[in-house]
Amino acid sequence: MLDKVLEAEILEILTNQSSVLGVELAEALGNRYFEIWRTCHNSGKIYSTPFGHYYLRIDKKIEGLARLSPSILRDFLTYTRISTLANFEQAVGDAEISRQEHVRISDEKRDIAKQIIDEILSPEILERTGVLIAGDVCRNMAHLVPRPERTTGKLVRGSDIDLIFVIEQDDGLKAEIEGKISEAKAIYLQHPALREELDFVVNTLDHYREVSNFKGAHNMISCKAALEGQYLAGSKSMVQQSTDILLRAQIPRKVIKLTEKAFSDRLHAMERLRKDPDVIGLPRERRLFYYSDEIWEFMLSE
Numbered sequence: 001m002l003d004k005v006l007e008a009e010i011l012e013i014l015t016n017q018s019s020v021l022g023v024e025l026a027e028a029l030g031n032r033y034f035e036i037w038r039t040c041h042n043s044g045k046i047y048s049t050p051f052g053h054y055y056l057r058i059d060k061k062i063e064g065l066a067r068l069s070p071s072i073l074r075d076f077l078t079y080t081r082i083s084t085l086a087n088f089e090q091a092v093g094d095a096e097i098s099r100q101e102h103v104r105i106s107d108e109k110r111d112i113a114k115q116i117i118d119e120i121l122s123p124e125i126l127e128r129t130g131v132l133i134a135g136d137v138c139r140n141m142a143h144l145v146p147r148p149e150r151t152t153g154k155l156v157r158g159s160d161i162d163l164i165f166v167i168e169q170d171d172g173l174k175a176e177i178e179g180k181i182s183e184a185k186a187i188y189l190q191h192p193a194l195r196e197e198l199d200f201v202v203n204t205l206d207h208y209r210e211v212s213n214f215k216g217a218h219n220m221i222s223c224k225a226a227l228e229g230q231y232l233a234g235s236k237s238m239v240q241q242s243t244d245i246l247l248r249a250q251i252p253r254k255v256i257k258l259t260e261k262a263f264s265d266r267l268h269a270m271e272r273l274r275k276d277p278d279v280i281g282l283p284r285e286r287r288l289f290y291y292s293d294e295i296w297e298f299m300l301s302e
Contacts, residue, residue: 001275002042006035010046011084018090019049019083021098022076023145034273034280034289037076041274047088051095052079052102053139054266056259058224060217061287066262070141071291072270078143099140105158106142110232112196113137113161116188117233120180128167129177130238132229135162135199156189160197164229166238167204174202208242212249220258223251 006029013020013028020028026036040046057069070079081098083091113133121129136142136159144158163181167173178200185198201222208226211219227246231239246252269288272279279285 003035003039006032006039007043007045010036010039010043010082014046014082014084014087017083018087019081019094021078022048022080022082023078025082026077033073033077034277037073038274038277040076040082041270045084047083047085047091048076049081049083049088049091049095050075050079051081051099052141054263055139055228056224056255056262058217058220058258059287062284064258064261064265065217065220066258066265067288067291068259068262068266069291072266072273072289074291078145079141102142103140105144106137106140109137109142109159109161109196112188113163113232116181116184116198117163120184121177121234125173125177126234128173128238129234130166130231130236130240130242131233132164132166132226132239133162133232134164134225134229135160137161138228138230155195156197157195160199162225163198163200163232164226165200165202166208166226166235166242167202168238168241169206170204174204177202203242205238205241205245208245212245212251214249214251214254223249224255227251227255 009029010025013025022037022040025040026033029036040048052070052075054068054070054075057067058065059067079098079102081091081095083094110133117126117131132138142159146155147158165177165181167177181198181200185200188194188196188198203222203226207222211222214220214223223246226242266288269285273285273289280289
């Protein structure tokens with residue numbers, strides 16, 4: 001169950017350091033991601049101190065549609081400090097420093113998002129539009145780990161900037177916002193000094209009335225993102241109206257129920273992966289460990 005040789009290599013790295021990030025450990029040991037993760041979780045001499053937050057992802061490729069984000073591996077690499085048991089207290093302090101760095105990065109990306117909104121959308125548009133920021137940024141978990149953008153393959157600066165625009169009705173405003181934000185998206189993706197991935201959606205209040213049945217992955221994703229998004233700019237009234245629709249449909253209760261299931265599935269998968277290395281070959285456990293969008297990052301095939 002325990003790779004003693006790899007355990008010794010990890011302990012040697014930790015000898016003169018209070019703690020290291022999971023990604024630093026992986027880089028030092030040849031990016032043997034799964035083997036390193038298993039050894040850290042099977043060793044009685046190695047301690048993991050996570051400092052991120054976990055949240056629900058709706059995933060149509062998972063039975064039951066619910067999984068946790070970040071993935072098991074992303075959590076280990078980006079949001080976990082590794083130490084010996086003797087250095088546990090120092091590792092906790094290091095984890096807090098790392099957490100604050102993610103807060104700083106999130107603030108930076110939030111400022112970029114505000115700058116885009118201020119530069120691209122007129123006050124007249126913003127009077128009719130509520131803007132939410134979602135994803136890692138609204139949870140203060142944004143990171144700068146380079147990764148390929150989905151459609152172009154260009155490397156971007158870590159977490160994307162997810163924006164949700166809420167409007168009352170589609171009277172031409174939706175197309176206007178989409179056009180302006182698409183221009184900004186292209187600029188920020190292609191400019192070598194920026195390299196930010198900007199994702200966005202423009203939804204009407206009728207859209208939220210339709211998707212609040214919470215049936216099917218698309219509807220569930222739309223509801224959850226709007227519910228969890230953080231107000232960024234524009235009309236607070238539009239945001240409040242969309243939130244009220246979701247509250248009346250009891251979306252928070254449904255999200256909590258799915259989150260509980262995702263936590264349970266995550267814990268069971270981690271235990272199975274820890275005990276049996278062959279489990280990583282099973283589709284469900286493999287997806288929970290890597291998550292398909294990250295496969296390219298880790299240079300693995302699905």
